[in-house]
Amino acid sequence: MTDVRPVHPNPLPARGERGPSGGLRPPHPNPLPARGEREPRVSETGDGRPLLDVRHLRIEFPTRRGVLTAVDDVTFAIAPGEVLGVVGESGAGKSLTGAAIIGLLEPPGRIAGGEILLDGARIDHLPHDEMRRIRGRRIGAIFQDPLASLDPLYSIGSQLIETIRTHLPMSEAAARTRAVELLQEVGIPAAARRIDHYPHQFSGGMRQRVVIALALAANPRLIIADEPTTALDVSIQAQIITLLRRLCREYGTAVMLITHDMGVIAETADRVAVMYAGRIVEIGPVADVIRAPKHPYTIGLMGSIPSVTADRERLVQIDGSMPRLTAIPSGCPFHPRCNRVFDRCLNERPELFDAGTSRAACWLHAPLP
């Protein structure tokens, strides 16, 4: 696991990705540093204060048959410029956590507990308009199906200009100049001409680049990318991830990268959080979590890593399936599937304990009394 593989297997842009001029995009200038060389980002920040601080977040859905807790006691932080990967099976609560941070939880879902701090200030439960000003300006977002993220009735230029002018005091002309620059930066060929085209005139990969340009339009400090490549062709996925990572590095933008793809996490993230049944079960530096996972669930996930990174498959399932929200087991929610389960696991819920450089929510790592 220590060798560095090429950033993407296919150095030539895929056919749909090539501009009409026929010219190739230059290979991206910023090759991936070997994993071991990456400095811990947290220590880079002057005062060490995290950019985003999520504490004991709890998301509930009131239903007729009682309140469902979809996200429970989730605590993590993201430092300025840091990439935090978030992985977990479908339904683990990854998207809900992201939606809660940007204040776009859809009713009846609601933040029932905990707090979310951006630059040290609470942003959960902000008045509607104050939260709106944060979205796009300080926290950008890229969603699960980026192909459908663009309004089909407006040219990409007008959507960019609209976003820029919503957040920055710019003239129409200045915003347009910035929009062209953004399109160039995300690798749209002939940006000055393409800016007046409509979404349907772009290929999937190109639209994805436009979405990234839109998310970066007001230069936010944090981007929440919820499975930004799931809907795309495999050959384009790598390019898009590379682009996202390069831009965020240049801009110093932190990323919360939600994905099923451990290969992407391994290549891209500084730290990784593993979610299970609405909780974080393990969080730590990506190299350590991959090389020496601590939580039995993560160990199960990582057992499949070499093949996953080779052919970029989804997470391999561990025996059994994640519990439904209506029937989350008592004690450690993973215990019905855990091969190390012991009596304490059945009734007492483990919190995150220090486990080497990582933290794991497992009684095996409880400090000795």
Added chain:
Amino acid sequence: MTAYAIRRLLQAIVVMLVVAFVAFSLFQYVGDPVQLMLGQFATPVDRIRLTHELGLDRPFYVQYYHFLVNAVHGQFGVSLRIGKPVSVLLAERLPATLELSLCAAIFALVVGIPAGVYTGLKPNSWLARTMLSLSLLGVSLPTFLIGILLILVFAVKLNWLPAFGRGTVVHLGGWTTGLLTKSGLVSLIMPTITLGLFQLTLIMRLVRSEMLEVLRTDYIKFARARGLTDRAINFGHALKNTLVPVITITGLQLGSIIAFSIITEQVFQWPGMGLLFIQAVSYVDIPVMAAYLCLIAVVFVTINLIVDLLYYVVDPRLRVDRPGGAGH
């Protein structure tokens, strides 16, 4: 754009030809004009002569051709009931129907669209719920009943509004208008509401359901994530995306307003084409019926054409890519 418009225009012409053929067939299959004109005691020689004079012995496509040529010039013959040329009769009645229909359409749009937007944006507010329940009433009550109820309350009981007629009209060239006098405007109120109410509720429900649908799309979610203002999201993005289906239905509805006006004109004794048509039907006045049919068809086809061109304006996906505009 031109190719698109021409294609649509050709389609419109085909539709008109078909409708004209139906109108033409009325003459063929309903009653015998020779019999009608000559009366019972005509000799076979008279019959043959008149048949020849009317061109009825010629092949039917030649007759159809002549019918078309006449129709294009507005000639549908003479009303069997009134004895005046149909074109003159229609010209007298057209302004009344058009003014009423236009007012009803504007009423339906101006109230229906905002009401639909509101009920779509705030589906759970009490006002939205009230409007929805009321709209159900509007859909289920027959038009004539609404008209009669209005007359009962505002004309008979309160005596605020006239119960029938167009009030005082002003002649402007060949056009008579009720829009320039107070009594004309006041007379328009109840017929307008009666005629427009059904379309209003329809438009409101349509806009509402389209809004609810569009508000769930990813691009609206992403627009929120971009931090756009509610105003920009609701009106610039959501409402605009509901427009294509709304334009379709609304266009068709406006056409049917003119058709529906038959009933309203009957209730309010409105001197329009609908009233003329009802009277023509009971008298089997074929020339008037044929002309009315063609006129309604022209209205529908024109509205459809406008709708298609509006699509083109609203939805860039229908526009052909400019040459060299890069692939998909």
